[in-house]
Amino acid sequence: MTPKIARFLAEQQPATPCLVLDVDRVEENFRALQHTLPLARIYYAVKANPAHQILERLVGLSSFFDAASFEEVSACLDAGARPEAISFGNTIKKVSAIRAAHAKGVSLFAFDSQEEMEKLAKHAPGARVYCRILVENEGADWPLSRKFGTTVDNARSLMLRAGEMGLDPYGLSFHVGSQQTTTRAYEIAIGKVAMLFTDLTEAGVNLRMMNLGGGFPVRYRDDVPEIDQFGDAIMTAMVEHFGNNLPEMFIEPGRFIVGDAGLVSAEVVLVCRRDPSDPVRWVYLDIGRFGGLAETEGEAIKYAIATPHDGTAMGPVAIAGPTCDGADIMYEKSNYRLPIALTSGDKVELLSTGAYVTTYASQRFNGFAPLAEYYL
Numbered sequence: 224m225t226p227k228i229a230r231f232l233a234e235q236q237p238a239t240p241c242l243v244l245d246v247d248r249v250e251e252n253f254r255a256l257q258h259t260l261p262l263a264r265i266y267y268a269v270k271a272n273p274a275h276q277i278l279e280r281l282v283g284l285s286s287f288f289d290a291a292s293f294e295e296v297s298a299c300l301d302a303g304a305r306p307e308a309i310s311f312g313n314t315i316k317k318v319s320a321i322r323a324a325h326a327k328g329v330s331l332f333a334f335d336s337q338e339e340m341e342k343l344a345k346h347a348p349g350a351r352v353y354c355r356i357l358v359e360n361e362g363a364d365w366p367l368s369r370k371f372g373t374t375v376d377n378a379r380s381l382m383l384r385a386g387e388m389g390l391d392p393y394g395l396s397f398h399v400g401s402q403q404t405t406t407r408a409y410e411i412a413i414g415k416v417a418m419l420f421t422d423l424t425e426a427g428v429n430l431r432m433m434n435l436g437g438g439f440p441v442r443y444r445d446d447v448p449e450i451d452q453f454g455d456a457i458m459t460a461m462v463e464h465f466g467n468n469l470p471e472m473f474i475e476p477g478r479f480i481v482g483d484a485g486l487v488s489a490e491v492v493l494v495c496r497r498d499p500s501d502p503v504r505w506v507y508l509d510i511g512r513f514g515g516l517a518e519t520e521g522e523a524i525k526y527a528i529a530t531p532h533d534g535t536a537m538g539p540v541a542i543a544g545p546t547c548d549g550a551d552i553m554y555e556k557s558n559y560r561l562p563i564a565l566t567s568g569d570k571v572e573l574l575s576t577g578a579y580v581t582t583y584a585s586q587r588f589n590g591f592a593p594l595a596e597y598y599l
């Protein structure tokens with residue numbers, strides 16, 4: 224928790240649940256990434272947290288932006304971003320969204336299939352395009368599965384055709400999975416994609432860019448490698464494969480930029496046991512899976528939780544949300560322990576919840592309002 228957030232909580236005592244985020248920390252994270260990968264251009268993945276205050280701060284830092292929809296493109300433009308600083312990085316775009324973005328001056332688009340490339344050729348003629356390659360997501364706590372990316376062979380034939388279709392075959396991209404906890408995943412992906420890059424260059428395609436995606440992790444309950452370890456591993460791998468003839472490097476961090484800048488202040492609604500003899504207490508908070516904690520599905524992302532009784536005796540707990548839905552359980556199998564003294568009415572903090580929380584909150588499921596947000 225940053226001092227600014229601590230002061231806000233103490234002085235304002237905001238109604239819970241709410242997200243409180245320190246925008247200065249966003250800037251620090253942006254600068255840390257810039258420092259460790261000075262040759263990479265940072266495209267902030269807007270979907271991680273599209274709050275206007277965050278986008279504005281990043282515009283002030285000359286950040287670039289990775290947008291997943293036309294609505295996100297608009298949000299970036301409204302925050303002062305130039306259209307040339309926006310990449311439409313979703314490989315699944317409606318024609319109307321492609322046309323609208325192109326009309327606003329966006330000229331960089333991702334694709335991973337023939338049909339999407341044809342849509343781009345028709346509705347964003349002349350645009351710079353990059354093809355997303357399917358890579359292993361091993362080591363990622365929130366993998367992107369097989370929903371995105373294509374094989375090296377297919378990417379090769381698509382990129383060879385892009386020029387003939389009036390597009391500018393600009394680069395290749397990959398994503399190693401979100402909350403990627405190993406540097407090795409980047410090394411393997413860079414090796415795979417660099418080979419294709421060289422191959423296409425030799426075939427006469429004027430490729431200029433390699434997009435390394437996002438995935439940089441945040442410290443939740445468990446430790447993760449420092450950002451500099453990712454920077455070192457990436458630069459070493461890039462130099463190994465390209466020598467001193469490096470292509471332009473793009474990265475698309477989302478979680479790393481905003482995750483640890485915010486926390487959720489929540490209230491304990493109830494503490495009970497299924498049976499008095501049961502050692503496990505059930506702790507119900509006023510936020511759950513439907514209030515924004517979607518990434519607790521499968522107990523994938525394990526948030527650290529601070530309570531007013533920290534430092535006193537602990538015991539095992541299951542942690543759930545306030546709705547009447549049986550899926551609204553955050554943690555039952557991940558060996559969470561909380562103080563025995565915890566009781567209803569206590570305020571708790573779910574730490575590092577600045578990414579992938581506010582936008583996942585449902586619209587009034589069980590009557591609960593979407594998560595309140597404060598940007599300091």
Ligand SMILES: *Cc1c(COP(=O)(O)O)cnc(C)c1O
Pocket residue numbers: 268270271289312313398400401402436437438439475476477478479
């Ligand atoms: C979600 C996403 C990102 C951001 O990923 P993080 O793990 O939050 O860094 C970057 N690029 C693309 C294409 C994405 O879909």
